[in-house]
Amino acid sequence: xxxxxxxxxxxxxxxxxxxxxxxxxxxxxxxxxxxxxxxxxxxxxxxxxxxxxxxxxxxxxxxxxxxxxxxxxxxxxxxxxxxxxxxxxxxxxxxxxxxxxxxxxxxxxxxxxxxxxxxxxxxxxxxxxxxxxxxxxxxxxxxxxxxxxxxxxxxxxxxxxxxxxxxxxxxxxxxxxxxxxxxxxxxxxxxxxxxxxxxxxxxxxxxxxxxxxxxxxxxxxxxxxxxxxxxxxxxxxxxxxxxxxxxxxxxxxxxxxxxxxxxxxxxxxxxxxxxxxxxxxxxxxxxxxxxxxxxxxxxxxxxxxxxxxxxxxxxxxxxxxxxxxxxxxxxxxxxxxxxxxxxxxxxxxxxxxxxxxxxxxxxxxxxxxxxxxxxxxxxxxxxxxxxxxxxxxxxxxxxxxxxxxxxxxxxxxxxxxxxxxxxxxxxxxxxxxxxxxxxxxxxxxxxxxxxxxxxxxxxxxxxxxxxxxxxxxxxxxxxxxxxxxxxxxxxxxxxxxxxxxxxxxxx
Numbered sequence: 001x002x003x004x005x006x007x008x009x010x011x012x013x014x015x016x017x018x019x020x021x022x023x024x025x026x027x028x029x030x031x032x033x034x035x036x037x038x039x040x041x042x043x044x045x046x047x048x049x050x051x052x053x054x055x056x057x058x059x060x061x062x063x064x065x066x067x068x069x070x071x072x073x074x075x076x077x078x079x080x081x082x083x084x085x086x087x088x089x090x091x092x093x094x095x096x097x098x099x100x101x102x103x104x105x106x107x108x109x110x111x112x113x114x115x116x117x118x119x120x121x122x123x124x125x126x127x128x129x130x131x132x133x134x135x136x137x138x139x140x141x142x143x144x145x146x147x148x149x150x151x152x153x154x155x156x157x158x159x160x161x162x163x164x165x166x167x168x169x170x171x172x173x174x175x176x177x178x179x180x181x182x183x184x185x186x187x188x189x190x191x192x193x194x195x196x197x198x199x200x201x202x203x204x205x206x207x208x209x210x211x212x213x214x215x216x217x218x219x220x221x222x223x224x225x226x227x228x229x230x231x232x233x234x235x236x237x238x239x240x241x242x243x244x245x246x247x248x249x250x251x252x253x254x255x256x257x258x259x260x261x262x263x264x265x266x267x268x269x270x271x272x273x274x275x276x277x278x279x280x281x282x283x284x285x286x287x288x289x290x291x292x293x294x295x296x297x298x299x300x301x302x303x304x305x306x307x308x309x310x311x312x313x314x315x316x317x318x319x320x321x322x323x324x325x326x327x328x329x330x331x332x333x334x335x336x337x338x339x340x341x342x343x344x345x346x347x348x349x350x351x352x353x354x355x356x357x358x359x360x361x362x363x364x365x366x367x368x369x370x371x372x373x374x375x376x377x378x379x380x381x382x383x384x385x386x387x388x389x390x391x392x393x394x395x396x397x398x399x400x401x402x403x404x405x406x407x408x409x410x411x412x413x414x415x416x417x418x419x420x421x422x423x424x425x426x427x428x429x430x431x432x433x434x435x436x437x438x439x440x441x442x443x444x445x446x447x448x449x450x451x452x453x454x455x456x457x458x459x460x461x462x463x464x465x466x467x468x469x470x471x472x473x474x475x476x477x478x479x480x481x482x483x484x485x486x487x488x489x490x491x492x493x494x495x496x497x498x499x500x501x502x503x504x505x506x507x
Contacts, residue, residue, distance in 0.1 A: 042143060045086065046140055047073070050122060051069055052069045053090065053118045062088060089228075095191070096173070096187055097121045098117075116153050116157065123160075123161045141161060185218070189223065192403060194408045199221055200218050202442035202444055206488040207483050221492045225491060232253060234258050236277055236320060237323050239277035239351050244272060249263075249265060254495060255283050255474050255494070256290060258286050260278075282395075283496045284496030288436065293328070294473055299382030303379060303381060303430035304430075305331060307384070308381040308385070310370040310424070310428075312345045313344060315347075315348030316348070319352065321334075326359050331363070334366070335368050336366075373428040374423060374427025377428050379427075379428070382430050382433035383433060384435045385438065386425045386436065387438045387439075394440045422435070422437055422450060431507060434464070435504045435505075436502070437503075438499060440498065447486070448486055451502045460507045461505070466485060466486060466487045466501050486500065
């Protein structure tokens with residue numbers, strides 16, 4: 001047995017009309033394939049999904065690793081889509097699959113070798129959430145186990161998957177879900193319990209739901225976190241246009257006038273993306289950069305026309321800010337504390353830097369600690385973005401592994417850093433200038449609590465209502481932005497990542 005001795009893309013539901021369970025469905029069709037007839041090779045799409053899961057287990061980010069895996073495996077078109085659906089769906093629903101596997105294997109998942117466990121997770125996702133025939137899901141996953149682990153692992157995987165195939169998702173959910181409350185939601189929608197509790201508090205704290213009516217909103221949010229997001233592109237003004245991207249098979253975005261949505265194909269295949277004139281960027285992220293650029297600055301003198309992106313890596317918002325600054329005749333400094341991430345920013349901004357030279361403005365990428373700018377360059381900028389490091393709880397649909405990596409204790413380290421960065425940004429801003437504070441998280445401890453805590457200790461800062469500038473930044477569509485003065489976007493309401501944005505003016 002294989003117990004341990006030591007320690008993008010929508011997932012369609014399955015048609016279960018031909019499935020049997022104890023609720024009276026028609027008898028199931030079973031595979032007639034004998035073990036000796038099964039493949040001993042790993043089919044390329046499933047092998048690629050497995051290698052992505054193993055890379056994530058070792059610390060990789062799924063959204064960054066996926067293109068590498070697809071290139072190495074020479075997968076494109078429908079094969080690439082299958083691999084993406086399989087890997088990302090498995091990551092999103094991992095907690096539910098682990099509970100099912102533990103029952104089917106009759107042992108805790110901690111007693112199963114990690115490589116075998118990842119194979120079983122992939123098999124469970126095919127059986128319970130994809131339109132893959134049972135015999136193909138079992139046989140191909142057994143072949144994967146034999147290829148990437150060992151011949152003996154195939155027998156264990158076969159036995160466990162056959163037990164899983166005896167029920168559908170709904171019957172397994174009834175079997176493994178705890179009775180009611182946060183624990184039941186956490187298992188059904190595969191979120192850690194602390195995340196479910198934090199999201200509930202955020203929905204109430206940001207005014208999106210009342211305490212009495214939060215349950216429906218919470219379930220809709222958790223469900224949205226498990227829906228693969230549409231691929232959104234940003235057409236960087238002055239480098240390319242929305243119309244050029246639409247001509248490549250896209251369609252206009254819902255909110256941002258710079259946004260184009262792709263329903264199929266790989267973004268990297270587009271020449272505009274390869275050349276850096278366009279990029280993959282969530283509409284919420286685009287709206288943050290557009291809103292900050294739309295705010296009138298009252299700064300005067302030499303600081304007028306100097307913009308700063310304090311935490312620029314890996315360069316998404318900086319890429320849009322750079323062309324917006326250049327178009328406004330302003331200069332931009334894009335700072336990143338990590339040299340590796342600063343290199344990513346340089347690569348992202350290269351086309352904008354070249355265009356800025358022709359317009360007579362400058363775009364500079366620096367490596368430095370954002371907490372030092374307030375002391376080293378006091379009052380030197382009229383527009384500053386603090387895209388603060390955060391838990392990323394607003395982007396769980398795009399980065400599904402983040403829900404399993406983050407812990408409540410992360411807030412203990414992030415909170416002081418977020419406050420220090422915001423203080424530094426305010427000190428680096430000239431009187432009359434503006435600071436935008438953004439996080440890709442709705443958690444109250446990273447959003448409104450940070451802003452109000454910093455502001456209440458200063459008499460030279462006022463909080464502005466950010467909503468009008470999001471309206472100005474939109475393509476004319478009416479955005480429901482709540483009561484203000486902060487803006488909190490939601491996956492289940494706006495179809496964007498859960499971006500938070502606060503706007504402050506230095507007096």
